[in-house]
Amino acid sequence: MDQTTEMITQIKPFQIVTEQLQGLIQGAIALLPNLLAALVIILLTGLVAWGAGAMVLRLLNRSKARASLVEAVRKLVRLTVWVFGILIAMTILFPNLTPTKLLAGLGLGSIAIGLAFKDIFENFLAGFLILLRKPMRHGDDIECDGISGRVEKITIRDTYVRKRSGELILVPNSHLFKNPVEILTDEPLRRVSIVVGVAYGEDVDTARSVIERAITPVAEHESDKPAQVFATEFNSSSIDFLVRWWVNSPPIEEHRSRDKAVSAIKRALDQSGIEIPFPYRTLTFKEPLPIQKADDTE
Known part of the structure; x- marks a missing residue:
């Protein structure tokens, strides 16, 4: 009786592990069609993102927009396509995960990310506004809050300013957006x-x-x-x-x-014999000063 009990005790954990593995394998096999469908959605998302980026690039190049603005809009469009594609793939891969739950989670996540990366998003938005307003161009000489130099590059987050002494400064776009900027080369x-x-x-x-x-x-x-x-x-x-x-x-x-x-x-x-003066200083005294003649030492 003791041997039988011992055998049952030894076999039971093995059966539990086997049943768990079988359950995982069956679940993976059941999700295989969904996984394949999700992979197809990811591939289609990549194609759509590439096509949307190429279309934006072509349209904005026709309008002679800034190269930095074209690249920023292209990246934003591709990112938007990827976000929607991944959301669709997740709803297919996990049927219990409804679009409503995804959007709710995305909203809460966006708030948390926005609070954590406030400065980054602020510079991102300022970069877009700077590129849209066209207040300065590559090669312009600017002065802003003690920073002066030539603009070498304008990105979504930073503006690259080359000082006249040769150093490169990466200026956050929000700094340029919030402070007065004097563009020395705006006119010829x-x-x-x-x-x-x-x-x-x-x-x-x-x-x-x-x-x-x-x-x-x-x-x-x-x-x-x-x-x-x-x-x-x-x-x-x-x-x-x-x-x-x-x-x-x-x-x-x-x-x-x-x-x-x-x-x-x-x-x-x-x-012309016209004098350019230097500052004069006149000293006055209340009482006359005695003048002593120097002794003749010769």
């Missing part, structure tokens, strides 16, 4: 200015004429717009003139034009 020309001071003892009209003659060749070399010279302020030691003219938009062209303008104005004022 932009106006620059310098301030030139002359001494109080000089004639204002004469000084203005000399400065105008000096800046005119520089301005005409840059554009057909005339330069402007205005007497603007009584400064501490000089009469200040505001000199304005138009230059080509790239920052390097501005530096070259400023160099020519400063050199030409300085040379013209020197040739």
